Amino acid sequence: MTDSTVDLDTLTAWIREFARVIGENAQLLSDLDAAIGDADHGINMERGMTAVLGSLEETVPTDMSALCKQVGMTLVKSVGGASGPLYGTFFLRMATPLGAADGVSATDFAAALRAGVEGVVQRGRAESGDKTMYDALAPALDALDAALASGTDLPEALSGAATAAQKGRDATESMVARKGRASYLGQRSVGHQDPGATSSAMLVAAAATAFAGR
Amino acid sequence: MKKLINDPADVISEALRGMAIAHPELRVDHTNRIIYRGDAPVTGKVGLISGGGSGHEPLHGGFVGRGMLDAACAGEVFTSPVPDQMLEATKNVDGGAGVLHIVKNYTGDVMNFEMAAELADAEGITVESVLIDDDVAVQDSTFTAGRRGVGATVLVEKIAGAAADQGRSLADVADVARRANAASRSMGVALTSCTVPAVGHPTFELSDTEIEVGVGIHGEPGRQRLPMQSASAVAELMIEPVLADLDFSGDDGVILFVNGMGATPLIELYLMYAEYAALLDKAGVRIARSLVGPYITSLDMAGCSVTLLRADDDMLRLWDHPVNTAALRRGC
Numbered sequence: 364m365t366d367s368t369v370d371l372d373t374l375t376a377w378i379r380e381f382a383r384v385i386g387e388n389a390q391l392l393s394d395l396d397a398a399i400g401d402a403d404h405g406i407n408m409e410r411g412m413t414a415v416l417g418s419l420e421e422t423v424p425t426d427m428s429a430l431c432k433q434v435g436m437t438l439v440k441s442v443g444g445a446s447g448p449l450y451g452t453f454f455l456r457m458a459t460p461l462g463a464a465d466g467v468s469a470t471d472f473a474a475a476l477r478a479g480v481e482g483v484v485q486r487g488r489a490e491s492g493d494k495t496m497y498d499a500l501a502p503a504l505d506a507l508d509a510a511l512a513s514g515t516d517l518p519e520a521l522s523g524a525a526t527a528a529q530k531g532r533d534a535t536e537s538m539v540a541r542k543g544r545a546s547y548l549g550q551r552s553v554g555h556q557d558p559g560a561t562s563s564a565m566l567v568a569a570a571a572t573a574f575a576g577r
Numbered sequence: 578m579k580k581l582i583n584d585p586a587d588v589i590s591e592a593l594r595g596m597a598i599a600h601p602e603l604r605v606d607h608t609n610r611i612i613y614r615g616d617a618p619v620t621g622k623v624g625l626i627s628g629g630g631s632g633h634e635p636l637h638g639g640f641v642g643r644g645m646l647d648a649a650c651a652g653e654v655f656t657s658p659v660p661d662q663m664l665e666a667t668k669n670v671d672g673g674a675g676v677l678h679i680v681k682n683y684t685g686d687v688m689n690f691e692m693a694a695e696l697a698d699a700e701g702i703t704v705e706s707v708l709i710d711d712d713v714a715v716q717d718s719t720f721t722a723g724r725r726g727v728g729a730t731v732l733v734e735k736i737a738g739a740a741a742d743q744g745r746s747l748a749d750v751a752d753v754a755r756r757a758n759a760a761s762r763s764m765g766v767a768l769t770s771c772t773v774p775a776v777g778h779p780t781f782e783l784s785d786t787e788i789e790v791g792v793g794i795h796g797e798p799g800r801q802r803l804p805m806q807s808a809s810a811v812a813e814l815m816i817e818p819v820l821a822d823l824d825f826s827g828d829d830g831v832i833l834f835v836n837g838m839g840a841t842p843l844i845e846l847y848l849m850y851a852e853y854a855a856l857l858d859k860a861g862v863r864i865a866r867s868l869v870g871p872y873i874t875s876l877d878m879a880g881c882s883v884t885l886l887r888a889d890d891d892m893l894r895l896w897d898h899p900v901n902t903a904a905l906r907r908g909c
Contacts, residue, residue, distance in 0.1 A: 397780075401655055401780070401795050401796070401797070402773070402776055402780065403653075403655070403656060403773075403775075403776075406775060407653075407656060439659060439660055439661070439692065440659050440660075440661050441659070442659070443630075443652050443653055443656040443657050443658060443659050443685065443689065444656045444657050444685035445657075445684040445685040445688055446685075447657075447659055447685070447688075447689065448660070448685075448688035448689055448691075448692050449688070451692075452692075486688055486691075486692075487684075487688070539720075541720045541721065542684065542722055543684045543722055544683070544684065544722065544795075544797060546720065546721040546722045547715050547721060547722070547725070547793065547797050547798070548798060549716070549720075549721070551798070
C-alpha cells in the first residue's frame with residue numbers, strides 16, 4: 364500500500380494542480396456565476412489560488428497540517444465572498460486530523476477530507492440538494508470511502524470520486540438553489556449548473572490527477 | 578464601459594486614497610482597507626463596525642465618524658471583506674465596552690463576519706452581531722438565504738451609532754439595532770443595470786423600456802420585470818409590498834428613506850418622495866422623519882429604493898442625535 368500513502372509532496376501537488384485548473388477555468392466559473400450569482404466566482408477563486416501559490420513560495424510548510432492551515436488561511440484572507448470562508452474552512456478543518464505525521468494512509472486522508480467537508484457544511488449550513496458545493500463533495504466522499512473499503516488503491520478511488528463529484532455537479536443543474544445569492548432566484552435558478560459545485564468537482568478532479576501522477 | 582477609473586484593479590485603493598485626503602479627520606488603513614474615525618478607540622464606548630463589498634458608497638465608509646460607525650471594512654466590489662480585516666477593525670475600535678458588528682444578510686458577509694467574531698472572541702473581545710434583512714423583494718423562508726440587507730442598513734447604523742455615542746451598553750446597542758431592523762422594510766427598482774469595473778459590461782440586460790422591480794443592490798434580479806411606467810405607478814408598485822409586510826399605521830410614525838441607486842438624480846428622488854408621501858397619507862401612515870439621497874448605492878445603477886422604519890420615541894431620539902460623518906452630518 365505504499366503507493367497509496369499520502370504525504371506532504373502529494374498534498375502539495377494536489378494544491379498546485381487545483382490552482383492550475385482554477386486558473387484555466389476562471390472564466391467558465393465566472394460565466395456560470397453570472398447566470399445565477401454575481402459573476403465573480405472565477406475571479407475570486409483565481410485570486411485565492413494565486414495567493415496560495417505565492418504563499419507556498421514564501422513559506423514552505425514543513426508538514427501536511429501546516430500546509431492545509433496555510434492554504435486555508437490564505438484562502439480566507441484573499442478570496443472574500445462566501446467561497447473564501449467555505450474553501451478556507453475546508454482546508455483548515457483538514458489540518459487537524461492530518462497532524463504532524465510524515466505520511467498518512469489512504470483512509471486517514473479520506474477521513475481528513477470528510478472533516479474538511481463537515482466544516483464546509485457547518486459554515487454554510489448546506490444540505491444535500493441545496494445546489495451548492497456540497498452536492499459535488501458529498502457523493503465524492505461516499506464514492507471514495509466505498510472504493511477504499513473494497514480495497515481499491517487511492518489513485519483509482521480518487522478517480523472514482525472525481526467521477527462522482529462530476530455527476531453531483533451535473534445534478535445541480537436541475538436543482539432549485541436554497542443557499543447563497545442564487546436562492547433569490549428560486550425556480551429561475553433551475554437549468555443552471557452551480558458554480559460552487561463546479562469548482563468543488565475541480566478540487567476532487569485535481570486530487571485524482573495529482574495522485575495518478577505519483 | 579465608460580468610467581472615471583485608471584486600472585479596474587486599483588479602483589478601491591485609489592478611492593480610499595481620495596477618501597483619506599478629503600477627510601483628514603478619518604484614519605485610513607490602506608493595507609487592510611479599513612476606514613476608522615480618527616479618535617478610535619473611544620474609551621468606554623461600544624465600538625461599531627460594519628463593512629461589505631465596495632460599490633455601495635457612501636455605505637459604509639461614508640458613515641464613519643462620531644454618532645455612527647467607528648470603522649468600516651471595504652471588500653472588493655460587491656464581494657464581502659475578509660475576516661482578517663474585520664478582526665483588525667474589531668481590535669482597533671474596542672474601547673473596553675465590546676464591539677457590535679452590523680452585517681448585511683448576504684451569505685458571504687455573514688460567513689466572513691462569523692469567522693471574524695470567532696477570532697475576536699478567541700482574543701477576548703466581546704462581539705455582538707446584528708443582521709440586517711429588510712428587503713421584502715426576497716421571500717423570507719428556509720428555502721432562501723433569507724432577506725437581503727438594504728436600506729435599513731443606513732438607518733440602523735445611524736440609530737445604533739447614536740445609542741453607542743450616548744454610552745449605552747453593548748447589549749442595549751445591539752437591542753436597539755435589532756429592533757430598528759425588525760421595524761424596517763425596503764423595496765428597490767432598477768431602471769438600468771450596473772457595471773462592475775473588473776467585469777466591464779452590465780451585470781444584467783435591461784432594455785430602455787423595462788424596469789426590474791425588487792432589484793438587489795448588487796444587481797440581483799427582483800420579483801418581476803415590467804414595462805417602464807410613470808413615477809406614480811412605480812411608487813405604488815414599490816410601496817404596496819412594503820406596507821403589506823408590516824403594519825406601519827399608528828401613532829409612532831415612520832422614517833421614510835428614499836434612496837438613490839447611484840445614477841438617479843436627486844430631482845427624481847424628491848419627486849418620488851412626494852409620491853410616497855401621498856401614498857402613505859392615503860394608507861394612514863404618519864411620516865415622522867425623512868432621508869432622501871444616494872446613501873446605499875449600486876455603482877452606476879439608475880433606480881431607487883424605499884425604506885420605511887416604524888420608529889418608536891427612543892429610535893426617533895437616536896435618529897435626531899448629532900452625527901458627524903463624511904456622508905451624513907447634522908447637529909455637529
